[in-house]
Amino acid sequence: MQKPRCLTSLSLSELEDCLKTIGEPAYRARQVFKWVYKLGRTNFSEFTDLPRGLRQRLSEEFIINPLKVQQTISSRDGTTKYLFELDDGYFIETVMIPSGQRKTICVSTQVGCKFHCAFCASGLNGFKRNLTVGEIVSQVLTLKYQFGHEITNLVFMGMGEPLDNLENLLKAIRILNDEQGLSFGARRMTISTAGVIPGIKKLKDFELQINLSISIHSPMDKKRSELMPINKKYPLPELIAVAEEYLKSGGRQLTLEYIVIKKLNDSLYEAEGLAAIARKLKAKVNLIAYSPVPALPYERPTAEEMSRFQKWLEERKVKVTVRKSKGVDIAAACGQLAGKFQ
Numbered sequence: 001m002q003k004p005r006c007l008t009s010l011s012l013s014e015l016e017d018c019l020k021t022i023g024e025p026a027y028r029a030r031q032v033f034k035w036v037y038k039l040g041r042t043n044f045s046e047f048t049d050l051p052r053g054l055r056q057r058l059s060e061e062f063i064i065n066p067l068k069v070q071q072t073i074s075s076r077d078g079t080t081k082y083l084f085e086l087d088d089g090y091f092i093e094t095v096m097i098p099s100g101q102r103k104t105i106c107v108s109t110q111v112g113c114k115f116h117c118a119f120c121a122s123g124l125n126g127f128k129r130n131l132t133v134g135e136i137v138s139q140v141l142t143l144k145y146q147f148g149h150e151i152t153n154l155v156f157m158g159m160g161e162p163l164d165n166l167e168n169l170l171k172a173i174r175i176l177n178d179e180q181g182l183s184f185g186a187r188r189m190t191i192s193t194a195g196v197i198p199g200i201k202k203l204k205d206f207e208l209q210i211n212l213s214i215s216i217h218s219p220m221d222k223k224r225s226e227l228m229p230i231n232k233k234y235p236l237p238e239l240i241a242v243a244e245e246y247l248k249s250g251g252r253q254l255t256l257e258y259i260v261i262k263k264l265n266d267s268l269y270e271a272e273g274l275a276a277i278a279r280k281l282k283a284k285v286n287l288i289a290y291s292p293v294p295a296l297p298y299e300r301p302t303a304e305e306m307s308r309f310q311k312w313l314e315e316r317k318v319k320v321t322v323r324k325s326k327g328v329d330i331a332a333a334c335g336q337l338a339g340k341f342q
């Protein structure tokens with residue numbers, strides 16, 4: 001018997017085609033989408049406007065949600081981490097981060113990561129595989145319907161490098177954005193990348209106006225290569241040039257992410273370099289205080305050190321936001337929880 005397919009991996013038109021092959025009209029696919037995306041149901045027996053025979057057939061051929069909730073951990077500040085087990089036994093994590101009226105979901109795109117940034121927990125166990133479209137989409141559906149979060153923003157930044165799984169990611173984004181799907185606004189979605197140049201070039205042609213955020217972490221090429229080995233393949237000067245091209249493609253906003261690590265990348269010299277890049281790209285800088293990972297030697301800056309770095313940037317006319325540290329008490333760094341289980 002064939003393994004059931006994951007329904008949330010299919011676009012509406014693919015589901016229409018599937019249903020046509022078994023003699024069902026196209027509108028059945030819209031009915032299925034309504035139950036899954038508008039009403040959050042995961043059991044075909046509840047799809048009461050479908051004939052009983054079709055419900056039975058769908059339940060034999062498809063699964064709706066491929067994620068098993070393994071653990072949830074909530075921080076004192078309201079941040080909650082969800083650990084999911086995949087059908088091949090791997091683990092991923094998805095994080096809900098509340099901030100005022102906002103509820104941002106940080107979505108994973110890969111199991112592990114190939115890029116081995118020196119400070120990151122996700123790369124510690126190496127790369128296992130890309131997530132499927134359905135596994136990406138289902139993280140959002142599960143947090144919305146099973147855990148009842150009124151999600152305002154999505155950021156593809158959890159475990160993995162989103163642009164290294166670009167095809168599946170873009171399809172997932174289209175499904176989440178589809179009016180018949182979750183109808184989630186493109187402008188409330190952000191892809192965060194360590195600087196995969198071919199992926200940024202392809203994003204230029206993507207039809208939806210999603211936001212892009214690029215991790216810099218040091219404006220000095222040599223130090224950036226030590227912190228982020230991807231810089232050897234896609235060096236900073238080339239990355240900046242491609243980001244400029246991306247901006248010229250119209251109406252797009254860019255954010256530069258900068259994880260501040262104590263005594264490593266928090267000098268005035270680095271603030272000056274970062275400010276120069278930000279001004280060139282007309283980008284906002286988002287500073288994040290490093291969340292320590294037990295196996296790694298890096299330290300978190302103090303609040304004073306963070307403010308000093310922020311002030312240096314602001315004095316150089318750069319718009320800066322500081323991401324409030326969230327979930328420090330629940331293994332905040334991405335991949336830390338899943339890494340324990342992997």
Ligand code: SF4
Pocket residue numbers: 113114115116117120121122123158159160161194
């Ligand atoms: S920071 Fe991002 S790109 Fe770097 S190892 Fe971690 S998950 Fe991969």
